[in-house]
Amino acid sequence: MAKMASDIVIIGGGIAGLAIATELKLRKAGSVIVLEKDYIGSGNSTRSVGRTRTMQLTESLTKIAIKYQEKINKIGDDFGFNVLFRRGGYALLLYDDDEVALMRKVCAMHNRLGVKSELLGPEDTLRLMPVLREGEPVKGALFNSKDASIHHDPIVWAYHQKATELGCSIHQGCEVKKVFVKNAQITGVDTTQGSIDTRIIVNAAGPSSSDIARLAGITIPTAPLRREAMVTMPIKHVTDCVCTFYRPTEGWFNQTMRGEFIAGAVSAEEKFGYNRATSFDFPIRTSTILMRKAPILGDLKITRCWAGMYDITPDHLPLIGQSKDIKGFYQLNGWSARGLSMAPYASELLAHEIITGDKPDLLKPFNPDRFERKKRVVEIEEDYYARYVEDDEEVPLMSN
Amino acid sequence: MERIKDFPGKSKPISITFDGKRIEAFEHETVGMAMLAEGKRTLARSIKYHRPRGMFCSTGTCQRCLVEIDGKPNRRACSTLVKEGMIVRSQNAVPNAERDFLSILDKFSNYLPASVYHHHFLEPKFLRQTYLKILKRFTGLGRLYIKKRTLVDTPSLRQHPLKKLSVEVTIVGGKLTGLSAALSAADAGASVVILDEKDSLNKPSFKEVYGGDTLDDNFLRYRSKLIDLETQVRGHTKIKFLEEAFLAGIYEGNHLGVFLDGAGIADLQTEGLILATGAYDALPIFRNNELPGIFSARLVNKMVYDYGVKPGKRALIWGSTKLAREVAQALNRAEMEIAGFVTAASVVSRELSLMAEDLEVEVWTNSCIADVKGKKMIKSAKIQDMQDGRYRKVKCDTIILCHSQPRYELQVQAGCDMIFDEQRGGLVAKVDEILRSSQPWVCVAGEALGSEKGHDLCIAEGRLAGYVAARDIGYHDSTPLEDLIREVNKFRKQSETEPMPTRLEDDQGYVCVCQDVKAKELLYEKKKLDKEKLKDFHAELLKRRTGILTGACQGKMCLSNLLRVIAIKEGKNPLQYPIPTVRPPIKPIRIKDMSLGEKHGENGV
Numbered sequence A: 001m002a003k004m005a006s007d008i009v010i011i012g013g014g015i016a017g018l019a020i021a022t023e024l025k026l027r028k029a030g031s032v033i034v035l036e037k038d039y040i041g042s043g044n045s046t047r048s049v050g051r052t053r054t055m056q057l058t059e060s061l062t063k064i065a066i067k068y069q070e071k072i073n074k075i076g077d078d079f080g081f082n083v084l085f086r087r088g089g090y091a092l093l094l095y096d097d098d099e100v101a102l103m104r105k106v107c108a109m110h111n112r113l114g115v116k117s118e119l120l121g122p123e124d125t126l127r128l129m130p131v132l133r134e135g136e137p138v139k140g141a142l143f144n145s146k147d148a149s150i151h152h153d154p155i156v157w158a159y160h161q162k163a164t165e166l167g168c169s170i171h172q173g174c175e176v177k178k179v180f181v182k183n184a185q186i187t188g189v190d191t192t193q194g195s196i197d198t199r200i201i202v203n204a205a206g207p208s209s210s211d212i213a214r215l216a217g218i219t220i221p222t223a224p225l226r227r228e229a230m231v232t233m234p235i236k237h238v239t240d241c242v243c244t245f246y247r248p249t250e251g252w253f254n255q256t257m258r259g260e261f262i263a264g265a266v267s268a269e270e271k272f273g274y275n276r277a278t279s280f281d282f283p284i285r286t287s288t289i290l291m292r293k294a295p296i297l298g299d300l301k302i303t304r305c306w307a308g309m310y311d312i313t314p315d316h317l318p319l320i321g322q323s324k325d326i327k328g329f330y331q332l333n334g335w336s337a338r339g340l341s342m343a344p345y346a347s348e349l350l351a352h353e354i355i356t357g358d359k360p361d362l363l364k365p366f367n368p369d370r371f372e373r374k375k376r377v378v379e380i381e382e383d384y385y386a387r388y389v390e391d392d393e394e395v396p397l398m399s400n
Numbered sequence B: 001m002e003r004i005k006d007f008p009g010k011s012k013p014i015s016i017t018f019d020g021k022r023i024e025a026f027e028h029e030t031v032g033m034a035m036l037a038e039g040k041r042t043l044a045r046s047i048k049y050h051r052p053r054g055m056f057c058s059t060g061t062c063q064r065c066l067v068e069i070d071g072k073p074n075r076r077a078c079s080t081l082v083k084e085g086m087i088v089r090s091q092n093a094v095p096n097a098e099r100d101f102l103s104i105l106d107k108f109s110n111y112l113p114a115s116v117y118h119h120h121f122l123e124p125k126f127l128r129q130t131y132l133k134i135l136k137r138f139t140g141l142g143r144l145y146i147k148k149r150t151l152v153d154t155p156s157l158r159q160h161p162l163k164k165l166s167v168e169v170t171i172v173g174g175k176l177t178g179l180s181a182a183l184s185a186a187d188a189g190a191s192v193v194i195l196d197e198k199d200s201l202n203k204p205s206f207k208e209v210y211g212g213d214t215l216d217d218n219f220l221r222y223r224s225k226l227i228d229l230e231t232q233v234r235g236h237t238k239i240k241f242l243e244e245a246f247l248a249g250i251y252e253g254n255h256l257g258v259f260l261d262g263a264g265i266a267d268l269q270t271e272g273l274i275l276a277t278g279a280y281d282a283l284p285i286f287r288n289n290e291l292p293g294i295f296s297a298r299l300v301n302k303m304v305y306d307y308g309v310k311p312g313k314r315a316l317i318w319g320s321t322k323l324a325r326e327v328a329q330a331l332n333r334a335e336m337e338i339a340g341f342v343t344a345a346s347v348v349s350r351e352l353s354l355m356a357e358d359l360e361v362e363v364w365t366n367s368c369i370a371d372v373k374g375k376k377m378i379k380s381a382k383i384q385d386m387q388d389g390r391y392r393k394v395k396c397d398t399i400i401l402c403h404s405q406p407r408y409e410l411q412v413q414a415g416c417d418m419i420f421d422e423q424r425g426g427l428v429a430k431v432d433e434i435l436r437s438s439q440p441w442v443c444v445a446g447e448a449l450g451s452e453k454g455h456d457l458c459i460a461e462g463r464l465a466g467y468v469a470a471r472d473i474g475y476h477d478s479t480p481l482e483d484l485i486r487e488v489n490k491f492r493k494q495s496e497t498e499p500m501p502t503r504l505e506d507d508q509g510y511v512c513v514c515q516d517v518k519a520k521e522l523l524y525e526k527k528k529l530d531k532e533k534l535k536d537f538h539a540e541l542l543k544r545r546t547g548i549l550t551g552a553c554q555g556k557m558c559l560s561n562l563l564r565v566i567a568i569k570e571g572k573n574p575l576q577y578p579i580p581t582v583r584p585p586i587k588p589i590r591i592k593d594m595s596l597g598e599k600h601g602e603n604g605v
Helices: A015-026 A059-073 A075-079 A097-113 A122-128 A152-165 A206-215 A281-293 A295-299 A339-356 A361-366 B031-037 B101-107 B125-138 B176-188 B207-214 B217-235 B297-307 B322-333 B350-359 B409-413 B455-472 B481-490 B519-531 B539-546 B559-570
Strands: A008-011 A032-035 A090-094 A118-120 A140-144 A169-171 A176-182 A185-191 A194-197 A200-203 A223-232 A242-245 A252-255 A261-264 A301-312 A319-322 A329-333 B013-018 B021-026 B066-069 B072-076 B087-089 B157-159 B163-172 B192-195 B239-242 B245-251 B255-260 B264-275 B279-281 B294-296 B314-318 B337-342 B367-373 B380-385 B391-395 B398-401 B404-406 B418-421 B426-429 B442-444 B510-512 B597-599
Touching: A008 A015, A015 A032, A015 A152, A015 A329, A015 A339, A059 A075, A059 A097, A059 A339, A059 A361, A075 A152, A075 B125, A090 A097, A090 A122, A097 A118, A097 A140, A118 A122, A122 A140, A152 A169, A152 A339, A176 A206, A185 A200, A200 A206, A200 A339, A206 A223, A206 A301, A206 A329, A223 A281, A261 A281, A281 A295, A281 A301, A319 A339, A319 A361, A329 A339, A339 A361, B013 B031, B021 B031, B031 B297, B163 B176, B163 B255, B163 B455, B176 B192, B176 B217, B176 B239, B176 B264, B176 B455, B192 B245, B207 B217, B207 B297, B207 B322, B217 B239, B217 B455, B245 B409, B264 B455, B279 B297, B294 B297, B297 B322, B297 B398, B314 B322, B314 B367, B322 B337, B322 B350, B322 B398, B337 B350, B337 B367, B337 B391, B404 B426, B409 B426, B418 B559, B426 B442, B426 B559, B442 B455, B455 B481, B510 B519, B510 B559, B519 B539, B519 B559, B539 B559
Parallel strands: A008 A032, A008 A200, A032 A169, A090 A242, A200 A329, B013 B087, B163 B192, B163 B264, B192 B239, B264 B442, B294 B398, B314 B337, B314 B398
Antiparallel strands: A090 A140, A118 A140, A176 A185, A185 A194, A223 A261, A223 A301, A242 A252, A252 A261, A319 A329, B013 B021, B066 B072, B066 B087, B157 B597, B245 B255, B255 B264, B279 B404, B367 B380, B380 B391, B418 B426
């Protein structure tokens, strides 16, 4: 590849990279190049388990969640791809009274913001999720009937096709070697296929985004963390609802459109680092929890286990926006498990920011430089999944 | 189909029910065998087009015989023993597998592309959720019965501790290759564990008694060698022979996940690993290649010699190698008519020509089966001469396939560099002269390395692999390595491969039997990918687009065929694109067996 120039270079050909490329092109932002290390979606977009919820546990997330779910649901209209957006409902399963009391507060917050969550009692929960019968007695569930499961692959394909149609140039098998910065301004990027002059780079590399930032000479507070999943042989549908156990290490399960059950439970000992191997502990851990919570599923056969990476930030909120230190270096990463559902809408907002220079209100909580302003670490008690902590190793584990 | 009258291995008669009908069976028979003896070849319906499904491999590879047994979904009929009063039901059929109204879908199979959901069912918008509600009714195989009980006490859990084991050399497979590898490594001084997934049914084979004079020397020599090796292994202090241990996969950090006799789970760490896992059945692509009544040679051997069940009345054998000759012997002993041998090879071995002369049947060389006719029962097969393109119709009610492929799953999981070699039956690890793969701690030997091999070659390869594995961790034997290599080369000729033609002129053959993906659908996807400007036609994308490789067989029956289709269509080595990860476990395992605590109670194990 000869020396090239482009108005905007996007690093990462997953859901975030393709979505921001599409949104920029739709707003006629000039020439756009997408660089993908392997092939489209090969990173972690296509390893997702495809669940989306508006029932977030903090206000800032809930506000944007309402919007991003609408956006995902519209992919069918906008691109003609059926992403199997199935509103089967989403339940956070609660197993003690403290959790129920906590969720009552969250439920009130949701209702205030217009998310129609409800707190179910044990009987209603079992009616909705009959597979929990015979298991450990459930105390209740925070439930939203509008939350959905989705299929990750068509979302990636849809954006890929759209981006290609709009004239983005997508380079697969192209790894970034260097990021050139001059006078705190992005000037270009060097890749395995040649170098490109540009004044704007969007770092949408997901779990590898901290490596990319390092190439530009800055550090961003994201770290890759492995999450594993397993899938069983398909059976006829018994439950539509997507379930997550509220206790962070107990995991989640749901039945897919194809009738397979997918499930996962995290280990408290999981270390940060890029690792997509399947551990032997994982299926044992998950099966043991499922046998306790939903023993009816014990007769299903596990056919596959796989692993994907999350990119985690200390407060489990994404980094979206321009870096303070380098002009033209935009972050679109740190999804902390929400990439698939959040990236399309966040990209729309970021595209607006890149073009106009105005930061939309909804993106303000996700400013990449927010950690520097915080002198003391604040803990948000209501939320196991999103709180500020000092040390990376102490980040609470989350399930989806 | 019927039971063989003079079969020696009769046991106590019992009865079971299948879809409400009473079936007479014998103790020690599997559900699948009892059904075949009763003449019922169709046990289930396929996931999408509701085509009939039945026994094909009997080794747990194809996963086509899934039925509901006593209310539990997706049980393998080929590996579940009958019990008095057992209630067996066919799955995914309305009302039952014999007469399924939904088989009408098969008529439209040409109009339903594999990726139907990705662009369809979007309009009108207000019906989208309804579409999904209707579509989901068609998915899934078995049924999960949930009793109308509510809250019960926390189930008591029995804890199986996870055993942590560590060993110097692990050998997977306990037949000729594995046993001789074990002896060779142990003699050098290494401590060895053999993991052999024996047929857990504990079913004696009556091959010697029933086969009698009809068996050739080859088999008798094999038996005596196997018994001799087993005796030596059992007497060896350095070898631990775990006969009912199943290696579920090679996990992170090269941990081997082992299931010990169904009772416990072990996390095994090893310094050296020898894969002597042998081969399993492969499925050539032709029209109707997945109908019940098309059996693998391995299944037919079991039917005749282990269970005394006649596979049919008149069989056509596709194959010319050792497996084909063995199966012909078995059919002859069971007094079944042989319609002929078909093979894509241009010359056949002397043994086969003699056998064909003896049995007075024809051998069609340079030929392949192009189509199979018949609905409930196979009526005939259409054979095509691949040179002049002419067709020939052969009457038969049973077709026996004798194609093999190496068991590649553990080789991929261990991280070995793979090659695609038709001479060796498909996807297989690349090894050097001393059978070591690109992963220095892994050796591959015997039929796991491809082809059907003679006994001497298996033993020679086993000994070489055992020697190398022991040497690599610091144990030295006095035998020079050169001698072992020379031994392997001496018997190199003892290997045969049944060629497996992939003709795509008629694209109606099934590539993936679990998810009902025809060759046609793969080619349709290729066109669509070209249109969407996703040019790379590789296995991972096709997997995501069509659902191939994600079915119950986990890709065992379809990965090699998928790679063949890619090779033909792209005119390139299919492995230049990444192959999809072969994910553990290598066989489906129940959640209950994978968990460390089991529930006590009525349905507890």
